[in-house]
Amino acid sequence: MNILAIETSCDETASAVVSDGTYVVSNAVASSTDIHKTWGGIVPELAAREQLAYMIPVLLKAMEPFMAHGDGLKTAIEKHIDALAVTVGPGLIGSLLIGTETAKTLAFATGKPLIPVNHVQAHMYANFIGGKEIAFPAISLVASGGHTELFLMKSARELTWLGGTIDDAAGEAFDKTARLLGFGGGGGRAIEEASCQFKVQSAGRRTKSKVILPRPMINDGTLNFSFSGLKTAVMREFRKLKSPTFADTAAFSYEVQEAICDVLVKKTMSAAYSTGARSILLSGGVAANKRLREKFQKAVTGVNPPVAFHVPPIELCTDNAVYIASYAFFRGKPVGWQTVHAAPDLSVET
Ligand code: KG4
């Protein structure tokens, strides 16, 4: 079954065709991230305008494998696509509208079923790509720019929300501390790169960072997260330095990364132990962080009974339409296109 998916919840415009929820036929992504860098954060109106500019070229790119013999978009969808899927929320209203209206138009023109998708829940289905065997029950952590959410997955269809952030998301903590440390809009990737420099500088020695930051709520016994205190601590401590050197910035970056990763791993492992989970699924933009992947791998090593750790390839962690199609295959329900609406505040808990 081929699903053509569209994703436009934030600053990426993406479209993909995925077969049986697991095999990627095509994957097209355009991003307006660089445009926002000069503003220090995503400007919703600019993101929406870029969505409009990219939507059709990205859609055509995703459908290219089926248009090779001269068929137009409509005919190619009619011949080769079984269902359409689109992110309806949560996200930025202007961005979401471009994707939802495009998908509704395609559904109307081709008569194909349309499946509305929750972007945050869909992230975890990047773990199903490639047809990996996943042992259930599984604990799924979605850590993105706007969300940090833990779910219990009894099967590929059954999701129960267990907890989430009460203030900033993990990705937001990376983004805000990156700005405080002078990386502009570089976000988590900039922190990760600077952390590597700290490791290079202290390589060969068991050097402990002199910078110590809090691990908020790490031992509070709940499955909720809080990251806003971390940002405040960075602001307070970093500003104490009169003229910070690159070595200082690298040391702060390293400790920010350690603090965020420690909390994410500890809470997820607690959820796994308390539910008897056989697998952990990590996803969302923050899952691209190599130190986080390494810490999870270490945390599950030697655990008895065994817990498997799954994480998508880095390019499927940040926003794309591949996992939107995968979610639609495993968990989506087709609805009439007339009933599909952009839902910026869509709950992630149901
Ligand atoms: O899932 P995503 O692409 O978009 C949302 O749905 O929000 O996640 C974007 C977030 C940003 O906060 C970004 O800083 C973070 O993922 N991110 C990273 C890394 N790459 C992206 N955080 C830490 N380390 C990375 N390598």
Ligand code: ZN
């Ligand atoms: Zn996302």
